[in-house]
Amino acid sequence: MNALQPGVLAPVPAVARYLTFTLKPRAHPRRPLIAIASFADGESCVVGVGESVLRALGVSIAGMRAFPSYSGKGFEVPSTPAALWCWLRGGDRGALLHQGRKIEHALAPAFALEHAIDAFRHGSGRDLTSYEDGTENPRGRKAVAAAAVKGMGAGLDGSSFVAVQQWEHDFGRFESMSTKEQDNSIGRRQRDNVELARAPASAHVKRTAQESFEPEAFVLRRSMPWTEGTRAGLVFVAFGKSLDAFEAQLRRMVGEEDGIADALFRFTRPVSGSYFWCPPVRRGRIDLTRVF
Numbered sequence: 001m002n003a004l005q006p007g008v009l010a011p012v013p014a015v016a017r018y019l020t021f022t023l024k025p026r027a028h029p030r031r032p033l034i035a036i037a038s039f040a041d042g043e044s045c046v047v048g049v050g051e052s053v054l055r056a057l058g059v060s061i062a063g064m065r066a067f068p069s070y071s072g073k074g075f076e077v078p079s080t081p082a083a084l085w086c087w088l089r090g091g092d093r094g095a096l097l098h099q100g101r102k103i104e105h106a107l108a109p110a111f112a113l114e115h116a117i118d119a120f121r122h123g124s125g126r127d128l129t130s131y132e133d134g135t136e137n138p139r140g141r142k143a144v145a146a147a148a149v150k151g152m153g154a155g156l157d158g159s160s161f162v163a164v165q166q167w168e169h170d171f172g173r174f175e176s177m178s179t180k181e182q183d184n185s186i187g188r189r190q191r192d193n194v195e196l197a198r199a200p201a202s203a204h205v206k207r208t209a210q211e212s213f214e215p216e217a218f219v220l221r222r223s224m225p226w227t228e229g230t231r232a233g234l235v236f237v238a239f240g241k242s243l244d245a246f247e248a249q250l251r252r253m254v255g256e257e258d259g260i261a262d263a264l265f266r267f268t269r270p271v272s273g274s275y276f277w278c279p280p281v282r283r284g285r286i287d288l289t290r291v292f
């Protein structure tokens, strides 16, 4: 039986490292991917394959596409496609560094490491603004229904699509806002995480309320804070049975529907944006039968 990579459903780990790879010119990705699939279990390392790699292999996965880019009022939402994504999950940064080096080495014939981002869990699962993140995530069977492809046959069922965006916060800007303005920009009270009954239309949870879309737009968010020197923010990660739900939310956030931009843009900006297809697992290993 094919199933979701277990790291998709598991709670966010204490620490993580995101590796993003590009495809080297005229390189053949097949053998390095087989090598990765032989030791990646989908739990300590969740793997996502980019569109360029699928194309290089002559494979088409229904629903896979390029990340869209947008320009809003005074902000950009960039599209930064990549060939391969590994989300290393664990409890020890040193172990993740070495696991990452092993993966980099196995992929080296065809893939070059472009970015490595160190991330971590903050408190009970908070964004660095201190707001609780993930409250309205679907749980249990609903989480599987939101994240897993089904009814498409072996090799595809149990796979997932993931949207990954690195956001960089402007803490000076955020700290200059009053508590009320901060709460209104999220649509929840930071103090007790209660949803505000009268949040403005620009509030983040108003923009993204999953049940307010037609059809409903549920995703499984597994975002984690990151820091590098004095820069910091959130690696936003959302898994879905398709990319439609995420894209509907993002369109509303940038104001495509009604011209109202998400209040998040007042203090944070996305600096990357990519989509990947996450193959299912079979007998504890990444199953690439759909690709080869």
Ligand code: HEM
Residues within 6 Å of the ligand: 127, 131, 132, 133, 134, 135, 136, 137, 165, 167, 186, 188, 204, 205, 208, 209, 210, 211, 219, 234, 236, 238, 246, 249, 250, 253, 264, 268
């Ligand atoms: C820096 C970037 C972001 C931050 C700090 C952030 C933070 C938050 C917080 C604090 C909540 C409320 C608690 C919760 O239900 O998790 C929330 C909810 C949510 N966010 Fe974000 N978020 C960010 C980006 C995004 C993006 C890019 C999307 C999708 C395009 C998104 C989709 C959602 C959804 C679907 C909800 C739940 C809405 C509901 O059904 O009530 N978020 N986010």
